[in-house]
Amino acid sequence: MKVLVLAGGLSPERNVSLSSGAMVCQALRERGHQVALMDLFYGLDGALSGENLYVAPIPESFKRVAREAPDLEEVKARRGGGPSAIGPGVFEMCAGAEVVFLALHGACGEDGRIQAALDLLGVPYTGSGCLGSAIAMDKDLTKRLVANQVKTPRWETVTVTRETLEELVERTRLPVVVKPIASGSSIGVYIAKSKGELKKALEESVKLGGRTVIEEYIKGREIQVAVLGGRALPSIEIIPREGFYDYANKYQPGAATEVCPSRIPKEWEKAVGDAALAVFHTIGLSVYARADFIVTQEGVPYFLEINTLPGMTPTSLVPQEAAAVGMDYGKLCETIIQISMEARKERL
Template sequence: MSEKIAVLFGGNSQEREISLKSGKNILNALLKVGINAIGIDPIKFPLLYLKKYGFTKVFISLHGKGGEDGTLQGILEYLNIPYTGSGILSSAITMNKFITKTIWKAHGLPVYPHFLLTKKNFIKSNYLKIKNKILKLTLPIFIKPNCNGSSLGIFKVNHIDDIFNTIEKSFIYSNNLLIEKYIRGTEYTVGILNKKILPPIKIEYVNSFYNYQAKYYANNTKYFCPSGLSKKKEKELSNIVLYAWNVVKCTGWGRIDVILDNNNNFQLLEINTIPGMTSQSLYPIAAKTAGLSFYDLVIKILNLT
């Protein structure tokens, strides 16, 4: 039986726009190399019909909720259709920044001080208690939706007076927030492909942090691959990233974001189990440095299923 690939993109998460771009690039690459592939937006097509329409494999290019959180992976397991990327459990874990960091910390991996704030607790709790907890981290801090990607709803807070209205703004994106100590340093992102580390990318941005604007629209954000790290430091980074990837049982392909702080120590930020594949995305840049064209990369990811 010949293969029939469904490329899933779009969806209804807050990252829909990026997913549409990623998915179309993947679909075009598959079509150009002669693979029978069809692009599907789950908003317009009931996923339980994938088997009925003869799809033999799924290339997932849905970012965020409904794509990276294990729910889609559960549907595909139920349908017995192989798919790209990590499985149900690792997808569900890594979508949750707080749980991921808790596991990393338990394994002795480097993460900066943080705590989880739920909407329920925020409403019920006494503000002074929260304020003191935040001050223990020392300002500036980051406020991040706990289960979002693409830097949506992330805010950097420098002054104590701005804390509560910023928390309320961030709650628009999620009912659970990760409150984290701000790390001064240089940001790197490291791709993983089939248990191997891709060349790390150093990120330089003009904004106060690597936000949505800097990621997708700013033309003054710079990427360096090779990263300029010494061989020794690159080896150290590879070891940390691979261990961080393995302890949460991720598979196939993905990306881990890291900061090298001002004390020359790496600190883990988060995992992305379905990286962007747009023309601005970092994962294809790293693969290219490793000698893989976009077409090679897409085929390789597909063949890992």
């Protein structure tokens, strides 16, 4: 099969995406597919042209995720000016492939816009459709839609500005989790247990655009569940060696202990699996996703968010959950493509 893997782009999760894309490209090539890896933002700008991209070596630097998120202004400067978030030749390359494997994360990749563009081009792609992707990217809207289906921490969505910051600090009941309304990989996420920590978190929120979810802090175990092809995979428990499961702890080998299947009672496993499926279906997702929960000591799962294009890096969680049911990385990639092709036929 002729597959174009789209990665990179202008999201703060750019480096994670490049790592996902490199691993997917390598795995599918090893299984005999004709595969090209393309950066959504750079496109063919200064790169090998057209069909040569299908035999180009995969940069080793893509496979590792740096400890810090990228400087997007520096990324933009490397391509030069222009307002487009999509590089030259991208859509032409998409149209020439049998399927586009979306290894994108965050804005312009996971928020439904690229899915809508590919729908209009008539090009099949992996993962959920444009509407479900757009909903899932908005943490506030997702919570509003699923709050009567699953338990979720109390939350408030605010626009943080220099003028409103102090008032928010004074009236917010601690402890809370502060997170951008539309971001992933724990970028911009802070746990605030004091007014000083809250103020610092909100100051960072202003830098990220201001639209922010302030969420009740729930103490418990961090359990994540992947959904693949309409069923919940075995859950995985995340135990960071220090702090919480932030950007650095997610992508640096050894920074967190990941236990799969989770060592939890069967009834807890069923509860988180059922909750993941409820969220998945309520917001109209398809193919695969990963839902994040905090499970209290009483075994009550609190839904946090769902990711429609979860990471496929060497330390990512969905491949570990698939392995727990006997599916290796390459087979997982092929399965995602197969289910996606069926979903596109059904316009999901």
